[in-house]
Every structure is written in structure tokens, then in C-alpha cells.
Amino acid sequence: MTALGRWFAERWITVASPAALLLGWEWASATGVLRAVFFPRPSTILAHLRDLALDGTLWGHTAPTLARIGWSFSLAAVLGVTIGLAMGLWRRLREGLDPVFAVIYPIPSVLFLPLVSFMVPAGEIALVVTSAVTSFFLIAFTTTHGVRQIDRLVVEAATHYGARGWRLFATVLLPGALPFIFTGLRLGLGFSLIVVVAVEIVSASRGLGALLWLSWQVLKVEDMYATFFVIALLGALSSYGLAALRARLLPWVPDVGDR
Amino acid sequence: MGVVVPAAVLVLWELCSRLALISPRYFPAPTTIGWVLVDRFVAGDLGSDLVVTLTRLAFAFAIAAVPAIPLGLLMGIARPVRDLVEPYLAFIFPVPKITLLPFLLIILGVGEPAFVLTGGSSAFFQIVISTLAGVQTMDPRLLDVGHNYGAHGLRLFWKVILPAALPAIFTGLRLGLGLALVTLVAVEFIAAKSGLGHLVFRHWQMLSTPEMYAAFALVGALGLVLTRGLRALQARVLTWQEDIGV
Amino acid sequence: MPTRDPKVLVNEVSVTFESHGRSVVALERISLQAQAGEFLCIVGPSGSGKSTLLRVLAGLLRQSAGEVRIQADHPGTPLTAMVFQEHALLPWRTVRDNVTFGLENRGVGRSEREARAREMLAMVGLARFAQHYPHQLSGGMKQRVGIARALANDPEVLLMDEPLAALDAQTRTIMQEELLRIWASLGKTVVYVTHSLEEALLLGDRVVLLTARPGRVSEIYPVDLGRPRGLEVRASPAYGALLEKIWSRLREEVVRAIADDRGSDSEKLGA
Numbered sequence: 212m213t214a215l216g217r218w219f220a221e222r223w224i225t226v227a228s229p230a231a232l233l234l235g236w237e238w239a240s241a242t243g244v245l246r247a248v249f250f251p252r253p254s255t256i257l258a259h260l261r262d263l264a265l266d267g268t269l270w271g272h273t274a275p276t277l278a279r280i281g282w283s284f285s286l287a288a289v290l291g292v293t294i295g296l297a298m299g300l301w302r303r304l305r306e307g308l309d310p311v312f313a314v315i316y317p318i319p320s321v322l323f324l325p326l327v328s329f330m331v332p333a334g335e336i337a338l339v340v341t342s343a344v345t346s347f348f349l350i351a352f353t354t355t356h357g358v359r360q361i362d363r364l365v366v367e368a369a370t371h372y373g374a375r376g377w378r379l380f381a382t383v384l385l386p387g388a389l390p391f392i393f394t395g396l397r398l399g400l401g402f403s404l405i406v407v408v409a410v411e412i413v414s415a416s417r418g419l420g421a422l423l424w425l426s427w428q429v430l431k432v433e434d435m436y437a438t439f440f441v442i443a444l445l446g447a448l449s450s451y452g453l454a455a456l457r458a459r460l461l462p463w464v465p466d467v468g469d470r
Numbered sequence: 471m472g473v474v475v476p477a478a479v480l481v482l483w484e485l486c487s488r489l490a491l492i493s494p495r496y497f498p499a500p501t502t503i504g505w506v507l508v509d510r511f512v513a514g515d516l517g518s519d520l521v522v523t524l525t526r527l528a529f530a531f532a533i534a535a536v537p538a539i540p541l542g543l544l545m546g547i548a549r550p551v552r553d554l555v556e557p558y559l560a561f562i563f564p565v566p567k568i569t570l571l572p573f574l575l576i577i578l579g580v581g582e583p584a585f586v587l588t589g590g591s592s593a594f595f596q597i598v599i600s601t602l603a604g605v606q607t608m609d610p611r612l613l614d615v616g617h618n619y620g621a622h623g624l625r626l627f628w629k630v631i632l633p634a635a636l637p638a639i640f641t642g643l644r645l646g647l648g649l650a651l652v653t654l655v656a657v658e659f660i661a662a663k664s665g666l667g668h669l670v671f672r673h674w675q676m677l678s679t680p681e682m683y684a685a686f687a688l689v690g691a692l693g694l695v696l697t698r699g700l701r702a703l704q705a706r707v708l709t710w711q712e713d714i715g716v
Numbered sequence: 717m718p719t720r721d722p723k724v725l726v727n728e729v730s731v732t733f734e735s736h737g738r739s740v741v742a743l744e745r746i747s748l749q750a751q752a753g754e755f756l757c758i759v760g761p762s763g764s765g766k767s768t769l770l771r772v773l774a775g776l777l778r779q780s781a782g783e784v785r786i787q788a789d790h791p792g793t794p795l796t797a798m799v800f801q802e803h804a805l806l807p808w809r810t811v812r813d814n815v816t817f818g819l820e821n822r823g824v825g826r827s828e829r830e831a832r833a834r835e836m837l838a839m840v841g842l843a844r845f846a847q848h849y850p851h852q853l854s855g856g857m858k859q860r861v862g863i864a865r866a867l868a869n870d871p872e873v874l875l876m877d878e879p880l881a882a883l884d885a886q887t888r889t890i891m892q893e894e895l896l897r898i899w900a901s902l903g904k905t906v907v908y909v910t911h912s913l914e915e916a917l918l919l920g921d922r923v924v925l926l927t928a929r930p931g932r933v934s935e936i937y938p939v940d941l942g943r944p945r946g947l948e949v950r951a952s953p954a955y956g957a958l959l960e961k962i963w964s965r966l967r968e969e970v971v972r973a974i975a976d977d978r979g980s981d982s983e984k985l986g987a
Contacts, residue, residue: 224553229561249577307475314476317693319652321659322667322686325674329496368804371774372797372869373821382817386808405566409656412568420569427572435576439569446564463808463849 251433260437272422273441276407279418280445282339284403287346288396295354295395299388300380305355312348320345320406321413338415342406346399353398357391358384390464397453404446419445498680506680507687516669520688523658523665530586530650534593538646539639542601547631552602559598567592567653571661585662589654593646600642604635637708644700651696655689666692721787722749723905724756724773724873729782731768741930742768745782748924748933750873752787755899755906757916759966760926760934761973766909767801769931770877773907774798786873794818797871799879803858805850811861812837812846818869836864839898856887860894867902876908880915892918893947900944913963917941917955925965928973937962 233253239245240252263269298305320341327341361384369383411420419442426434457464480500486492487499510516545552570591574584608631616622616630658667666689673682731743742765750756758766771777772784774796786795797818805814815836816829824832837843840860850858859879866874880888892915899906899919910916916923917939925934939958941949949955 222553224550225557228554229557310473310476311479314690314694317648317652317697318686318690319656319659319667321656322670322689325670325682326686329493362804364800364802364804365806367776368798368800369806369817371776372818372865373794374817378821382820383806386806389808401564404564405568408566409568409660412571413660423569423572427575430576432576435572439565439573442569443561443565446566447561450564461808463851 248432251436256433256436256440259433260440263434263437268422269437269441272417272419272438275415275417276411276419276445279335279339279342279407279411280400280403283342283407284346284400286339287343287350287399287403290343291347291350291395291399292354292392295351295392296358296385296388298351299355299358300384312351316345316348316352319409320402321409324410324413338407338410341410342403345406346402349402350392350395350399353395354388354392357388357395360391361387390461393453393457393461397450397457400449400453401446404442404449408442495677496679498683502680503683503687507684510681510684516684516688519664519666519669519685520692523654523667523692526582526586526589526654526658526665527647527651530589530654531593531647533586534590534646534650535597535643538594538597538642539601542598542639542642543605543632543635545598545602546605546635547627559595563595563599567595568656568660571657575661580661585654585657588657589650592653593650596646596649597639597642600645601635601639604638604642605631607638608634637704640704640708644697644704647700648693648697651693723752723754723787723789724748724750724907725783725785725787726769726773727783727785729769729772729779729784731765731772731777732780743772743779744930744932746926746931746933747782748936750905750907752789752905753903755908755919755921756924757920757922758907758909758924758926759911759913759916759962760931761928761966761970762911763929763931763973763976764926764969765929765931766926767877769926770798770875770907770909773873774875788872790870790872793870793872794822795871796873796875797866797869798875798877799859799862799866801878801881803850803855803862803882805858805861805865807850810847810849811842811853814850814861815864815868817865832868832870833864836868839867839901840864840894854887856883856891859883859891863895863898867898867904872905874904874906876906878910879908881911888915889947895919896945913959913966914950917958917962918945918947918950923962925962925969928969928976934965934969 236245236250237253240247240250260269294308298308323344324337324341327344328337331337331340365387366379366383369379374382407418408420408423411418412424415421419438423435423438423442426432426438483497484499484501487494487497487502507516541555545555567588571584571588574587578584578587612630612634613626616626621629655665655667658665659671660667662668666685669685670682670689673679673685726746726748729743729746730741733740733742746769748756758769760766768777772779773786776798788795806817809817812830812833815833816824819829819832833846834843837846840863842857842860842864845853845857850861853861859882862879863876866876880891883891896919908916908919913923920939921943923937923939925937926932927934937958941952941954941958
């Protein structure tokens with residue numbers, strides 16, 4: 212049996228179960244067992260999705276969401292890694308910032324929207340900055356942890372073999388922290404997606420979150436499901452796509468379960 | 471050092487606000503916020519919204535934890551169950567749980583059940599995943615020890631597998647509670663007419679900023695107390711665990 | 717006895733640590749020497765400060781008193797290179813890049829680095845694994861990389877901190893053979909810390925015995941078992957006699973160290 216065949220044989224339930232669910236759903240919705248107004252048929256949803264895609268509405272809402280994710284994640288990543296590294300290296304800084312971070316981190320990002328809108332001109336910039344907040348903290352946390360968990364003995368050995376100052380940072384501290392930084396970035400990207408969508412629900416007129424909420428308000432249920440599906444797709448891409456990348460970029464890390 | 475920085479920030483803020491270096495409308499002085507906080511609490515309305523949020527949180531957490539732990543354990547022990555459930559987990563996990571809200575609002579109407587379920591959904595997935603990880607990453611030699619010393623089936627489960635997975639389960643509960651709070655407050659912000667999240671929204675719309683900041687601070691304090699408290703509880707209950715970590 | 721300056725001179729070195737507001741004397745007025753090309757072994761019970769002494773020699777730790785001098789016969793090469801107990805390789809670098817790490821930091825050019833790495837890896841028998849990552853290697857192999865890294869640096873003095881302690885007995889025996897062979901061909905001055913008296917007698921020209929904490933030099937024993945030496949020396953009566961003689965002293969110190977531990981235990985329990 213081929214490798215692919217073997218893979219399927221072991222996991223047929225994994226593939227069959229959702230397939231069976233979809234078929235069951237289709238049937239139940241068509242025959243009225245499930246109320247179509249709550250659970251429209253998957254085939255109808257697919258049709259709506261296709262329509263949205265064809266008439267450009269889908270892209271008109273996906274593009275702004277992607278842009279916001281891109282900007283807010285970049286902002287969070289650059290600031291988060293920089294400050295995270297600084298906190299990892301300088302104890303004073305870490306002790307000073309830790310309590311501030313600990314208080315701010317558990318607050319849902321959407322709540323920052325009012326604050327941010329006071330500080331920054333309302334509109335796209337406010338949305339992007341708000342979406343960056345939680346990701347920033349997450350990335351900073353994991354980066355700091357990444358620096359601090361480096362085996363002291365390895366650092367000592369490296370110093371003994373002549374690595375000081377900048378060299379020590381570039382050849383030891385940074386690579387040593389990299390697996391954690393990467394995990395932080397992966398989680399941070401996921402969070403950016405979450406917050407962008409949430410913020411769009413609250414105060415945007417375009418974007419996938421806005422589309423979802425709009426569809427709800429006019430009770431276009433099929434469009435709701437279609438939008439949900441696109442959001443889920445983005446989520447899966449960011450989460451699993453980066454995980455696959457990790458094996459390429461960090462070849463020295465032995466395989467760990469990725470959740 | 472840990473106290474100095476926040477204190478310094480607050481003092482700086484107070485000065486800048488009082489001296490109108492920053493707009494006192496948008497950034498009222500911390501003392502003003504503090505007064506409003508106390509005042510509203512005494513008057514009772516801040517307290518009642520706090521209770522509303524806490525009640526929702528309790529329900530959301532319970533609804534999430536009660537099915538999630540057994541499911542996670544079952545998935546860890548029985549491969550067929552895991553294969554069955556995993557695709558759904560993998561699909562929903564990276565999705566922003568807030569997007570479930572409009573669907574629940576349609577099915578259950580605009581009201582508490584929809585809010586609570588949305589809040590609980592983020593906790594649910596976290597707890598299942600953590601519990602599953604707890605079973606999967608336990609030292610397999612412990613199973614050998616169990617078998618060798620006469621523990622099989624149900625006894626093996628109660629005496630070996632469950633305790634071994636307990637730290638991870640606890641961590642999952644802790645993280646799940648935090649997630650439930652975050653999602654719940656976001657739901658309140660967006661769609662509810664009561665609760666701390668809604669307070670922030672309402673006062674934002676009315677630009678009554680001291681009240682807004684007061685509610686905001688309360689949310690932060692709540693989050694802090696819950697996470698720190700649970701972590702302390704975890705250290706107490708699971709005294710054999712060496713390092714809690716994050 | 718040739719009257720040359722010793723390669724390594726340790727003169728009245730003391731090391732005191734501050735821990736939780738108390739002072740702990742790890743080493744007390746240690747004096748010893750090593751001649752060029754000598755293989756000097758240091759043994760002692762746990763807590764005798766053997767590793768501390770080595771780290772002072774490596775410049776990783778500052779002594780509280782006394783002086784350390786290492787003769788620099790070849791300017792441009794580092795004074796010491798240490799082989800650490802838990803290999804301490806950089807997990808994100810390949811075997812080859814780990815070996816050249818010290819050379820890189822000293823600004824040695826690429827082609828020379830690669831040549832040196834090839835040579836050293838061949839010497840420790842890991843030529844085929846140059847592109848592997850540490851996590852893909854066994855404990856013994858990782859330790860050999862550590863040795864290659866130290867040798868590649870071409871130090872005046874080679875320091876080894878219980879390098880074989882973390883290996884299983886069979887690998888350890890093989891590695892001891894390897895060390896004898898490598899040292900015989902390179903002729904480096906080596907200061908070697910070990911728990912195992914058997915190992916010290918197998919490898920060393922002289923054995924320094926340290927006392928339980930605070931570590932002092934109890935005695936220095938010459939090891940007259942001939943060179944070149946192989947594993948078969950362990951069967952010789954001279955080896956057995958030396959082992960017997962030194963062990964009786966070492967045993968006293970080990971017992972004393974254990975008693976110390978027990979003493980501090982009952983302190984904690986308030987017995």
C-alpha cells in the first residue's frame with residue numbers, strides 16, 4: 212500500500228466524519244428536520260459563497276481584513292520582539308514592565324478601541340493599533356521567555372569560546388530564543404486575526420467582520436455562513452501554515468507537537 | 471522596581487491631566503477615575519454590572535469545563551474518539567470565537583444564553599486541548615508501573631492517568647477561564663445591555679470618560695485577580711508539580 | 717627535574733561564594749602546578765570545588781584570593797579551552813559550526829576554519845556527521861564534538877570538566893581509550909577533573925586529591941604507570957596498589973562530605 216493509502220487507512224474516520232456530517236446536514240436541512248432559517252443547506256451556502264466571490268463583494272471585504280491583519284501583526288511583531296528581547300536581556304526593564312504587562316494583557320483587545328481612538332485619528336489607524344495590542348503583549352511575553360530559558364551552561368560555554376557582546380547576542384541569545392519567538396509570532400498572528408474581526412464587528416463598514424455582522428443584521432443567514440467559512444479558512448492558514456514553515460526555518464528543533 | 475514603574479506612570483498621568491497637557495476630557499486624572507469608581511460602587515450600579523459579568527462568566531466556564539474535561543480524557547485514551555473529534559477541533563480552534571455570536575444570536579435570540587455560550591466556547595476548546603495534551607504527554611513509564619503493580623482499566627485511569635494529567639488539566643482550566651472572560655467582555659461590548667463590557671461601550675458612546683475608565687480598570691483587575699488566584703490555587707492543590715510556567 | 721616555569725601555576729587560590737547572605741568557602745589556598753605536556757587529574761568528593769577550580773583556570777570565575785598563571789608559549793592561541801560536562805553545544809548549529817565556534821569568534825578565516833574542523837572531526841571519529849545537528853547525536857557523540865571544539869581552538873591548556881561522567885560505562889571506556897590516543901598524538905597540557913579515581917589513574921601523569929569542602933589540596937600523587945598507556949594497565953598490580961592507596965584517603969573525604977550533607981539536612985529539619 213502506498214504511503215498516502217496507509218495514511219488514509221489509519222485516519223479514515225477523520226475524513227469520513229466531517230464528510231458524513233455535511234451530508235447529514237444537507238439532508239436534514241432539505242427535509243426540514245433542521246430549520247433552514249438557522250441551518251441552511253451546505254449546497255446553498257456554497258452557492259452564496261460563489262456569488263459573493265464572483266460579484267467582487269467577497270474580495271471587497273477580504274482585502275481590508277487582510278491588510279489590517281498584515282499591518283497590525285507587523286506592528287505587534289516588530290515592537291514585541293524588540294521589547295521582548297530587551298526585557299529578556301535586562302532584568303531591571305523586565306521587573307519594571309512586568310506588572311504593567313500583567314494588568315493589560317488579560318483585557319480583551321476590543322476594549323482598547325475607545326482608548327486608542329482618543330490617541331490616534333479614528334479610522335484605519337485606530338483599528339490597526341487596537342488589533343496590535345494583545346498580539347504585542349503575547350509576542351513580547353514569549354520572546355522574553357525564549358531568551359530566559361536558554362541553558363545557562365550553553366551561554367557560559369559560548370562566552371568561554373570567545374563570544375561577547377554583540378556576537379554573543381547574534382550567535383547565541385537570538386538563535387536560542389528563536390523557537391519561542393516563532394511560537395509567539397504564530398500565536399500573535401492568530402490573535403491579530405481574532406481582534407481584527409472583532410474590531411470590524413464593532414466599528415467598520417468593510418471587512419470580513421463587518422460583513423458577518425451586516426449579514427446578521429439583515430438576516431442573510433447563508434451569507435453569514437459563507438463569511439464564517441472564509442474567516443475559518445484564514446484562521447487555519449495562519450495557524451497551520453506557519454507551523455509547516457517552522458520545520459523549514461528551524462531545522463535544529465526536534466519535532467514537538469504543535470499545539 | 472515592580473511597583474515603581476506603574477506608580478510613576480500614574481503620577482505622570484495625573485499631572486499631565488490636571489495641567490491639561492493631555493486632554494482631561496479624554497484622559498481624566500487617575501484620582502478622578504478612582505473617585506468615580508468608589509462612588510459608583512457605593513451607588514450600586516457598578517457592583518451590579520460586575521455581578522452580571524461574573525455570573526455570566528461562571529455559567530460560561532461551567533458549561534465549557536464540564537463537557538470539555540471528559541471529552542479531552544476520552545480523546546486521550548481512545549484513539550477512535552480522537553480521530554472522530556479532531557477534525558472539528560482543528561477547524562474551529564483557529565477561528566475567532568466571537569464570530570460564533572451572530573449565529574447563536576439567531577438560533578437562541580438576543581439574550582443571556584447566546585452571550586454565555588459564546589463566552590464558553592473559547593474556554594471549551596482550550597480545556598479540551600489542554601486535557602488531551604495532559605494525557606498524551608504523560609510519562610508512559612507510569613503506565614508500565616501501573617500495570618506492573620496491578621492497576622488496570624478503571625483503576626489505572628483513576629490512580630495513574632487522571633492524576634498524571636491533572637496539572638495540564640488545571641492549566642487548561644486556568645487559561646480557559648481567562649479566555650472566557652476575554653470573549654465574554656468582548657461580547658458584552660458588542661451586543662449586551664449589561665455587564666462590564668457593555669459599561670465601557672456605553673460610557674464611550676456618551677463620552678463619560680471617568681466612568682469608562684473605571685469600568686475598564688475593573689475588567690483589568692478582574693482578569694488579574696482570576697489568573698493570579700487560579701495560579702496560586704494550582705500551586706496549592708498540585709503541590710507535587712515543580713514549575714507552573716505560564 | 718627540569719627547572720622550567722610550569723605551564724600552569726596555581727598559587728594559594730581561594731574561592732568564596734556568597735549565597736543567601738552566607739559565605740561558602742569552595743576552595744581554600746589551593747596550590748598546584750602542571751608542566752607542559754602533562755596530563756594532570758584532579759579528584760575529590762562532591763563539593764570539593766573541583767569544577768570551581770577548573771572554571772577559575774578557564775577564566776569563567778574570578779578567584780577571591782591567590783594567583784593563576786598560564787604560560788603562553790604560542791601567542792595568538794587562547795590560553796584555555798574547556799570541555800564541559802554536559803557538552804554545552806549550541807543546539808542551533810551543525811556539528812561543524814559548533815567545532816569552529818571558537819575560531820569564528822577569534823576571526824579565523826573560513827577556509828582555515830573548515831580545514832581545522834575537518835581535521836578535528838576526523839580525529840574524534842565524527843567526520844561523517846559534520847552537517848548533523850546536536851539533537852540527532854547520542855550522548856557520547858555530543859561529548860566528542862565538545863572535545864573536537866576544544867581541540868580546534870588549539871589552546872595552551874586543555875581543561876576537561878568530568879567530560880565522561882554523563883556517559884554510560886561502555887561508551888565511557890571507549891572514550892577513555894580515545895582520549896589516551898588523542899592526547900598521545902597531540903601532546904597537550906591537560907587539566908582533567910573527574911569523580912572516578914580509576915579514570916584518573918588510567919589517564920593521568922599525576923593525581924591531585926582535594927578534600928571535602930572547603931576544598932584544599934590533600935595530596936598530590938605521581939602516577940608511574942608508564943607511557944604510552946592503554947586500558948590493559950588496569951590489570952597491572954602497580955595500578956591496583958595505587959588505586960588502593962589513594963582510595964583510602966579519598967574515601968575519608970567522601971565520608972566526610974556525606975556527613976556534611978547529613979548535618980545540614982538535620983539543620984533544616986530542626987532535629
